[in-house]
């Protein structure tokens with residue numbers, strides 16, 4: 001019995017050992033196989049990515065070349081634009097200068113003729129000529145200002161003066177204007193003794209523009225109101241009218257040069273202007289470190305234009 005056990009046990013052990021060896025060999029083979037397969041797959045993926053990267057690189061290169069070409073074209077057209085802009089500014093100031101002199105002469109001689117012994121009809125013709133030369137003169141001075149603004153040469157005086165003179169200087173003329181149009185002009189008491197440092201003539205020009213517009217865009221029988229007042233460390237001028245109003249989408253755009261409100265239907269009024277006055281006024285106020293804006297409750301409901309400048313506004 002002992003003998004049988006001595007023979008059988010080692011045999012069993014031997015067989016078990018062989019079994020383990022076979023199993024481990026099989027699993028090793030399977031693992032190697034999987035590893036190789038994974039390796040092949042990732043190699044293929046890498047290959048695919050590499051091809052994509054190469055394609056992307058060549059596309060980037062092409063685009064960079066196109067961009068370079070475009071940028072050099074752009075820089076050329078920029079230079080050309082700058083040259084043309086200079087030419088335009090020079091041309092504008094030349095024309096403006098050359099038109100001003102004959103215009104003054106036409107106006108002067110027409111007024112002279114009006115004083116002569118001429119018939120009523122001729123007098124009316126002469127009045128029309130004077131009116132048209134005034135309109136043209138206005139355009140010329142707007143174009144002069146525009147040319148100066150574009151050339152960065154709009155100069156402003158520095159002097160200390162009483163702010164109320166911004167209105168006092170122009171009120172006699174503007175009152176006649178309002179009367180002629182049949183619009184009531186109400187001037188709230190002008191404050192006295194508020195001294196500001198700036199350009200009296202230019203600031204009067206701004207107020208003149210606001211009042212002229214307000215009278216122009218207000219129907220006969222309605223009212224325009226002017227208020228000047230001290231505000232914190234500055235001053236403000238307000239022109240409120242009861243006229244045709246402004247669409248909310250246009251209260252900012254009307255300060256752009258050559259912009260005229262599109263929602264207002266009155267063609268006749270539009271033709272009387274060029275859309276330049278407000279943009280020039282805005283430049284003058286900005287030159288005094290101030291701000292300018294328009295508010296309106298909507299079309300047909302009037303508007304208020306105002307500007308504010310700091311007292312020490314050295315332009």
Ligand code: ADP
Nearest residue numbers: 213214217245254260261273274275276277278
């Ligand atoms: P314009 O000579 O055409 O009046 P402006 O620059 O002074 O040029 O004004 C630009 C536009 O702003 C005008 O054409 C008008 O549409 C609008 N606008 C200016 N003032 C008023 C106002 N008081 N009421 C309504 N619209 C106005």
